[in-house]
Amino acid sequence: xxxxxxxxxxxxxxxxxxxxxxxxxxxxxxxxxxxxxxxxxxxxxxxxxxxxxxxxxxxxxxxxxxxxxxxxxxxxxxxxxxxxxxxxxxxxxxxxxxxxxxxxxxxxxxxxxxxxxxxxxxxxxxxxxxxxx
Numbered sequence: 153x154x155x156x157x158x159x160x161x162x163x164x165x166x167x168x169x170x171x172x173x174x175x176x177x178x179x180x181x182x183x184x185x186x187x188x189x190x191x192x193x194x195x196x197x198x199x200x201x202x203x204x205x206x207x208x209x210x211x212x213x214x215x216x217x218x219x220x221x222x223x224x225x226x227x228x229x230x231x232x233x234x235x236x237x238x239x240x241x242x243x244x245x246x247x248x249x250x251x252x253x254x255x256x257x258x259x260x261x262x263x264x265x266x267x268x269x270x271x272x273x274x275x276x277x278x279x280x281x282x283x284x285x
Contacts, residue, residue, distance in 0.1 A: 226282055233273050233285050239266045 221227050239262060246259035274284055 226277070226280070229273050229276055229282075230285055233270055236266045236270045236273070240270070 221230070243259045243263035243266065247256055247263060250256035250259060277284055
């Protein structure tokens with residue numbers, strides 16, 4: 153199964169929320185370095201946190217619109233839309249893969265709250281004669 157950057161990030165967020173320790177991404181090396189031998193006592197993510205089935209890719213999103221404009225309020229609104237859409241994508245990943253009912257419920261509440269926020273921000277753009285994002 154091919155993991156996208158989003159899927160890997162979502163998995164790390166889910167695992168860390170469940171209390172597992174996720175190793176930090178190593179800094180880029182200037183020269184090739186051999187990988188160190190795995191530690192016997194290295195933290196391991198429990199199979200209980202692994203998805204039961206392959207994770208479906210999120211629905212394709214429209215290409216982002218350039219967020220910089222001459223109007224700082226419009227720029228802020230557009231950046232907030234991007235921010236809330238990222239939260240929606242993470243909530244979708246959690247809802248589809250959570251093993252814990254409370255975590256799934258929190259993700260569901262976040263999903264709907266963030267959708268309402270995007271709708272409100274889109275309405276602001278419309279009221280001010282701006283193109284939707």
